[in-house]
Amino acid sequence: MRIAELSRESGVPIPTIKYYLREGLIPAGERTSPNQAQYDARHLRRLRLIRALIDVGGVPVAGIRELLDSIDAKGENLHNALGTATHATLAAAEQGPPTPSQARAGIELDALMAERDWDSDSARARQMVINALATFFDLGEDDLAVLLPVYADAAALVAEAEVGLVSSRSDVDSAVEGAVIGTVIGEQVWAGLRRLAQEHYSNKINTTGPDEGRDDRP
């Protein structure tokens, strides 16, 4: 197909496709004349993958190349692919010595991981947890931090199922691709379900009357 059809099929505007081509995020088409190239199903799939990672997964464009490199690296193993997915989608930790709240959060996270025998060392994932926990402390919402083991139970439940599922794929390259996509998109599935579950449980607890307060809003 020509670029116009690739654009129609994928819903991605032609200038955006040309940008991805220039950046090497999608492979060049097959030249059929000096001004024309042909594209096929692989290009379409790659384009859909890029848009899903950006639009649904919220991955910054800068992280896309790293994810695609990981997916494309033949013989890449699942463990490394998961590491890449974490690295490419989580912002780098800010430099600087930890604040007192971050130091306290680090101690709590270390204790949790030791208790559960988690041998993980992703600096970016650690920093994400520490910064969020430290925020509870900084805002005087210390009691929210007691949920740390509950968050960890839920995270372990999901992670074990995810790793088990993708590692059972017979083709390692397909497992790697599933790991990257599942990590990025699965987060959105969980986050949406959590909001729905919150609504369900707060419905059950809600005793202050129907929609009071909301009426006062501008």
Add this chain to the structure above:
Amino acid sequence: MRIAELSRESGVPIPTIKYYLREGLIPAGERTSPNQAQYDARHLRRLRLIRALIDVGGVPVAGIRELLDSIDAKGENLHNALGTATHATLAAAEQGPPTPSQARAGIELDALMAERDWDSDSARARQMVINALATFFDLGEDDLAVLLPVYADAAALVAEAEVGLVSSRSDVDSAVEGAVIGTVIGEQVWAGLRRLAQEHYSNKINTTGPDEGRDDRP
């Protein structure tokens, strides 16, 4: 304290503070002269809250006002506050008829919710789950969608604990504030822990040798 000290204490630059003042995100200080105003601990706390929601929680500035209004509405109930948190932090669903994948995802989500008796109707949370599930289908990663019940178990585990914790606070305004902060920041705690747990479980399964593949990277 004067604005310079407020800036120093909070780490927020003076022009940003002035922007928040103009936008009414933080209340005006007490004027002590035509060119000076005094700020207190409430201003500092509000500033820290705004920065935490933006920097740690990733809330778009546009969603901040809605969250703050919810926190400030005296007598607001927990259920409404959670609804506001969902509304303010999740992007509006795109218009347009559902794609076949989205229609299929909607059916799967409805079945899941009926099975669990979830009586939630947040359109934004629903759309978030549906779009993510539909992405699995569109990318030919259908098997990842079988994890839906696992994601739901994990979401329910977290949501029930969260709602139980904040609703047990004796002061309803404090419960509302905890619900908003917990919803936004707790998501980051869970997401970081999931990556650490993935690393742990993939370490256990990883059998293709230490860091093969990674060595080939540029």
